[in-house]
Amino acid sequence: MKKAIFRRHGAPTEVIELVDEPDPQPGPKEVRVRTRFMTINPADLLSIEGRYGAEPMDLPATPGVGAYGIVDAVGPEVTRLAVGDAVLPVGGGFWADTLILHERMAPKAPVGADPQQAALMRANPGTAWLLLTDMVALSEGDWIVQNAANSNVGRMVIRFARERGIRTVNVVRRDDVVGALKDDGADAVIVSDGGDELAQSVREAAGAPPKLALDAIGGASTGALAAAVADRGTVVTYGLLSGEDHRVAARDMVFRDVRLRGFWLFDWYRTATPEKMRDLHTFLEDKLAAGVLHTEIDAAYPLDRIHDALSHAARGGRNGKIMLTGDKDA
Template sequence: MSLCLSFPVTGNPAEVLELVERPLQEPQGHEVRVRMRYAPINPADLNYIEGNYGRTATLPAIPGHEGCGEVEVVGPDVVSLKPGDVVMPLLGGGCWAQHVTAAEHHFAKLPGGIDRVQASMLRINPVTAWHLLTKHVELREGDWVIQNSANSGVGRALIQLAKQGKLKTLNLVRRAELIPELLALGADMVVLDNDEGLQTAKDALKGKDVQLAANGVGGDSAIRLMDLLSPEGMMVTYGAMSRRSLKVPNKFLIFKNLRLHGLWITKWFEKAGSAELREALEPLSQMVSEGLLTTATDEVIPMADHRRAIQRAMEGGRNGKVILDLA
């Protein structure tokens, strides 16, 4: 038997999640069974349980958009994986479980020595940051990229990837105490996400061409990003942490001809071919393995203590991701 976290109805995650026992599945054909080790609690996971996500759960459902584990058993026709391989599920759900069984192409093999906790957080935030920097605007060494929510998982990954790619980042945050931390991570400039910070950023970017903005907040914060973009620049919205609608002043469309795009990395994973997945995951997993790309963690909590884990994940002022230990 195997344990998983499941919810029979949508609602408050701390109330509707249940620890459930289920029988183990024996892999057939090209299937593999993976013993999951760790899985982070992301805002998307909480929204999914609440019923406020971009896709509706078929109940009862097992949440968990990402995680990491080792191959335990393989089916007779499996060719790409073997027992003991470290893997990351690409399913986009069902990771809050001790075991996951699926076809071999639904798992990405990772370097054997990779840190399992860091690997469990690879699929969403680092890949989102990679997509933002590579798939929307042609950027060259020394170009500036601006973003809000710079202390989020995506924001921190973007800072590290930009530094590796010799790009410069200007970052907006809500709390002053985050500024030294992000500068130490590799940010070129960090300002508060308010009118005073906007003016400071304008003065610093004066005369510089800024063609890409990453928006994870929405509301007034997104307007500040649009104000900082150069004419013909692009703002890509990947999140809405403020839960406020995106409002676009007419002047930014008429006089600056800004381009507005959206990014839902889950949908990209569903459409991406194997070559695209390798293009993203191979260098990212190698960077994680070498310690060049890290995601901040707040606390690792056993899945049996899931209510405390959920409550901690929903609190503000955390130091990083809350991780479920699936042992």
């Protein structure tokens, strides 16, 4: 088997290496999965760089939190999976062409789903849905604002909000993505670097201050969103694309009582009840089947070309995801 590892933090193209190991065998209640597609997400790159800030990571480590694969061997006592089943692994360390998973960590993929789209089903769409439903009580006609709106999470937020009748102001830094966001259902798109003028632009676009802001960038961008929301509004930060700590002015937090919250999908999974997880997965499967979760794919690279894939993922101006394919299926 082949897998990507990093032994130290640094630039992904410099520290990621591909290693060969003997094919593992599944133990009791375990299955062996040959991965077909693996996702590359900003969180993966930040973790490699040592900038994600979640938890200390034991090195060497293998990145990757989204994948689609096929069961090709089962261990003793496995009851719910068989050779040939398509699965969506849960957990991490998925940049490998072969995985050993406890059968409960390998839920079946939706029947008939496109493998690439299925690999992308859980992380970004799940985050988008929970940002809209678990943070603030929103009603039809309410406004929200988000930055990095052309990200995969951002575009899912737009689509889910449109279905619920929630209106969105979407902040981007490139003119060429405005049309795609409008097609997704964006009510307003602002091209801005998140400067001091953003709050006024957001309020003019919405006609009133939004009650919720979603921040994927951090640094000064968090403060720009805090200035844009209503008094006692909420800013939820779920990313740190800038690599900077979140900064919010005292006038907004102290005198307007703007609340700053964090969201991390991994932590949600650690604390959610089985019923909540089942409800989320059922919802995502339904949306995948309906085509709502369709994500543009810019390119897919065999695992052997992981450095090319990482270089592509780091480029600005992309309009789609970069994925890895398992060498055994490339």
